[in-house]
Amino acid sequence: MSATDASTFDFTQASERRERNRKAVRIWLGLVVFILFCLVLVGGATRLTGSGLSITEWKPIHGVIPPIGAAEWQEEFDLYKRIPQYEQLNSDMTVEGFKSIFWWEWSHRLLARSIGMVFALPLIFFWATGRIERRLRWPLVGLLALGGFQGFIGWWMVSSGLEKLTSVSQYRLATHLTIACLIFSASVWIMRGLAKQPTDAPPTAWSKYAAGAIACMAIFQIYLGALVAGLHAGLTYNTWPLMDGSLVPGDLFVQNPWWINLFETRRRCSSSTAAAPMSCGPAPSCIC
């Protein structure tokens, strides 16, 4: 074999190896994205079923094991009975009712832990065996760190509903949801970047900026959506597209200082009107 043939052979082998490695990493990230998708669904169900405050302790390792036997269930339920949500909203709940909210929250946390493992262990393996391209190493480590941070935010959010509030703080809920979106989109981005790229003309700088701007606006809208959900502000106006007969309701800024209306709600019994932001912005609602 001539020197040119040998170097062509080496080059072909190296590029085949690179393609194989990329495919393996892509499949791994595809699995991560799938579990993340399930995690987001279970997180949403946890919120919608009002289950988010059922586990009142932060036990990253021991929390994997759910209560076993009647005595342990009663113990866990007794912990829940101490928080305002039970006292003010669920005081007629039985152990059986408690179990149904517990399982949602427990499954959410279990999936979150599993995804940590499904991400970290293959990352170590792929890194150690030289299968991860240099340019992807720090973005993947960053993604792992963001996942860990999300776990901390999850607990920070839960802790906001254990002493005074009957549900979690809207700010912390919005932070949790926004970070979930960032983790999900970053994982999809890295995975897609490893796929065979189309041979069409590359995007122009302008279209890249426009796509980036649309993505940022969508994430901001999701943040606002979580504030609305956290405040139960979605029920403030029951007409669409106008709110109380106008595009911008007259009592938009009832609270002082004015900017607090963008984030907080004031409960008022007698009035059917309440200030509301436009579109998906958070709105004060009528609450006693």
Ligand code: HEM
């Ligand atoms: C990568 C990890 C995680 C992701 C992607 C994730 C994602 C989500 C999502 C999308 C929601 C629904 C939010 C909404 O409906 O606005 C949610 C809810 C929730 N998450 Fe997570 N989560 C993660 C980890 C955790 C951890 C580790 C905890 C607890 C320590 C936690 C606690 C909660 C709670 C309590 C809720 C319900 C909040 C409520 O009661 O309103 N999450 N999560």
